[in-house]
Every structure is written in structure tokens, then in C-alpha cells.
Amino acid sequence: MPSLKQFQYFVRIVELGSMTRAAEQLHVAQPALGAQVRQLEEELGTPLLRRHSRGVAVTAAGQVLYERAQQIVELVAETTREMAAFQTSQQETIRLGLSPSVVHLAAADMLVRAHATMPNVSLRLVEEPSLVLFDALKRGELDMLLAHEIPDSPGVTRTPWLREKLLFATASPPDAQPMVRSSRDIVDTISLAEALETDLALPLRRDGVRRIIETAAEPLKIKPRIAFQVQSPQALKILIVDQRIASILPYGLAFPELRTGALVARRIVAPALERTLFCARTDRRLSAANEVALAELLDSVRLRLFDLLGTLATPIDSGWINLPSHLS
Structure with a gap:
């Protein structure tokens, strides 16, 4: 046998x-x-x-x-x-990977909700770039992730959550006042062609945002003007502010500096640059009761992301309930 x-x-x-x-x-x-x-x-x-x-x-x-x-x-x-x-003291652990922009937008709220609604689950968060998280998921080092541009892979179940528009970010003028209280305050636009012809600080080539930019540039026959290549999100933002240079960023990564007025952002048009946020997980499951609680937690996280991203987010699953009013 x-x-x-x-x-x-x-x-x-x-x-x-x-x-x-x-x-x-x-x-x-x-x-x-x-x-x-x-x-x-x-x-x-x-x-x-x-x-x-x-x-x-x-x-x-x-x-x-x-x-x-x-x-x-x-x-x-x-x-x-x-x-x-059945053992009330039994703790289950779920190792969850989050991309940096998701961490900025939802990690604190997620941890508070998990502590309140899943007392028998230890939620361990890992913050890394999306492809690093995906490699860790395939190696069995993570159970689940919320990350962008995740490819299909055996042994991994992925669900697309939303399409998110990227932003053109620059340092604020010296006399500018903080105006961005939410993503809805970002109304100015810039064409993709104009953005690509500006000196840019961008992530390295393996980064998902960098690939989206270069793919979108090809039909326009414009080679992006890359002045600096930086993988660290924090170093990238410091470079934008200190060197008065531009970049193309997701809202979640830029919004702390947008709220303080260190950065200003414009929506990219003609065409817009978008990326897809996925929820992906391995076959490992929690006990039945905790799986139900986890599903409810993920629904709350998804709702929070839609609310914070506002019109920068487009739902992929039109049948998903409880969407904010601007997406209903």
C-alpha cells in the first residue's frame, strides 16, 4: 500500500x-x-x-x-x-505577502481586523516586491499574497481583484500646500508621451511597474528617459524629492508623501498605465471556521483598497458585492 x-x-x-x-x-x-x-x-x-x-x-x-x-x-x-x-488553544498561522503599496494602504487595518475577528490565527505579514513574493509563494515560504502582475503557475490559485492606474509623480514646488487628502484630489493629467520624455527615476528592469512602462512605450516608439534606476521604494521617493526628478508610481506607494505635500501627482492619459492586483494562494487551507473568517477579512481588505484608490481602481469581478458607491 x-x-x-x-x-x-x-x-x-x-x-x-x-x-x-x-x-x-x-x-x-x-x-x-x-x-x-x-x-x-x-x-x-x-x-x-x-x-x-x-x-x-x-x-x-x-x-x-x-x-x-x-x-x-x-x-x-x-x-x-x-x-x-477542536483544541481551543490551537493557533493556526498564515504567512501573507503584501507588495509595498498594499502595505501602505491596508496592512494596519488588516492586522487590527485579523486580531479582532480571527483570535486563533497568527497573521504574519511579509513586505517585498511582487515577484519576490511570488517566488516565495512557489517555494512554500508563504501561504498567500496580495501582489501585482502575478503569472499563472501550477499549485497556485490566483484571483484578480482590480486594475489600478499608475501616476506621474514629481517633487512639489517649494511654496505648494498639501492638497491630496485622497486619491480623488488627483485630477491633473499628463500624456504618456510627455511623461516618457521627462527625465525619470524608475525601478530596475525586473520590476512589474518598469515592465508596464516599457511595454506601453513601444507602440509610441518612445524610449523612456531613465536617469536613475532604484529598486528601494523609499530611496526612489527620496531621489524624486531631493533631485527634483519625476517617476511613475502607484498611489499606494506615493500617498504618504502626497498627503504631506512632498510630492504632487498627475493621472497618466493617452493611454493610462494600469496594473492588476491579484490575491494568490497555495493549496494550504485553514480550519473551516478560520477559512470563513479569512474570506471575510479579505473582503474587507478589498473594499478598503477600492475605497482608498477611488477612481484609480477598476473592478475586474463586476459581480462582487459591497463595492463603494463610485464603483457600483
Whole structure:
């Protein structure tokens, strides 16, 4: 009879397509992992994997086993969590990754709500750029993330939440007064062509915002005038203020400085630059009661983001209820 460990090993091998990478992630010696697969094939009486120069691929029988093994592994994990929920002192942990702009807009409110509504859940927040969070999610170091431009990937369920318009940000004139109390106060516009022909400080090339900018510039046949490349969001904003240079930023990243008057922003038009915010998570689930509380928490976070972003946000799921009035 195959063991749960063998099913777990087999699922990870298929997801990664490589015995070597699976052995590294499972912290198992590769020969021992191979022996487990051979034993599984012998017990089931059929080949499950085909080896090739780039790794492994499943046979027809292996694909059936992979689908069944996924269900078995998740069912065992869910059962274990639900049994643990009967212990009132049992704490569950969810490791949640947030991109920097989501942290600025929603992290404090999320932590307060989680503490009040999910007393048996320890919510651990990790702030990193979106692609760094996505890599951590795939490695199993995070359970869930709220981040931008997340690609489709095996073992990850992603749900698009909203489309968000980016802003053209510059340092405020010396005599300017703080005017931005909310995103609705940002009404001035600048064409994308004019923005691209301004000296800019931008993130490095791997950054999602940078890729959006360069992709949008191609049809206009304009090469962005990049004066500085900075990966740190805080360093980027300091550079804008100190060097009187411009940048293209999300509202969530710029709004502390917009409210104090250190930065001013304009909406980019013709065309607008937009990015997509996703909620993505692995197959790991909390106990049933905490899953319900988590869903309610995420709904409240989504509502808060729509409210703060105002007309800078466009809902993707038009059937989602409880939208702010300006999006209803």
C-alpha cells in the first residue's frame, strides 16, 4: 500500500518537473527520492514518470495518480487542521505577502481586523516586491499574497481583484500646500508621451511597474528617459524629492508623501498605465471556521483598497458585492 509520504513526494516531483529540484525542496537525498518513486511504481504495477534530459514528465497513469494524490494530500491536511480546531488553544498561522503599496494602504487595518475577528490565527505579514513574493509563494515560504502582475503557475490559485492606474509623480514646488487628502484630489493629467520624455527615476528592469512602462512605450516608439534606476521604494521617493526628478508610481506607494505635500501627482492619459492586483494562494487551507473568517477579512481588505484608490481602481469581478458607491 503506497504511503502518504510517497504521494507527497510524487506530487512535488510532478509540479516541479525535476527530481533534483524536488529533492532540494523536500530536503531528501535524490537517490532516496528516486527509490521512493521506483517503489511506488512497483506497488502500483505501472510506470509513472518518464525521464528526459530536462527532468521528468508524467505518463498517462502518472497523470491520474497525480490528480488523485493531490486530493489525498489536501484531504489529509484539511482533516488534520479541522481536528486541531477542536483544541481551543490551537493557533493556526498564515504567512501573507503584501507588495509595498498594499502595505501602505491596508496592512494596519488588516492586522487590527485579523486580531479582532480571527483570535486563533497568527497573521504574519511579509513586505517585498511582487515577484519576490511570488517566488516565495512557489517555494512554500508563504501561504498567500496580495501582489501585482502575478503569472499563472501550477499549485497556485490566483484571483484578480482590480486594475489600478499608475501616476506621474514629481517633487512639489517649494511654496505648494498639501492638497491630496485622497486619491480623488488627483485630477491633473499628463500624456504618456510627455511623461516618457521627462527625465525619470524608475525601478530596475525586473520590476512589474518598469515592465508596464516599457511595454506601453513601444507602440509610441518612445524610449523612456531613465536617469536613475532604484529598486528601494523609499530611496526612489527620496531621489524624486531631493533631485527634483519625476517617476511613475502607484498611489499606494506615493500617498504618504502626497498627503504631506512632498510630492504632487498627475493621472497618466493617452493611454493610462494600469496594473492588476491579484490575491494568490497555495493549496494550504485553514480550519473551516478560520477559512470563513479569512474570506471575510479579505473582503474587507478589498473594499478598503477600492475605497482608498477611488477612481484609480477598476473592478475586474463586476459581480462582487459591497463595492463603494463610485464603483457600483
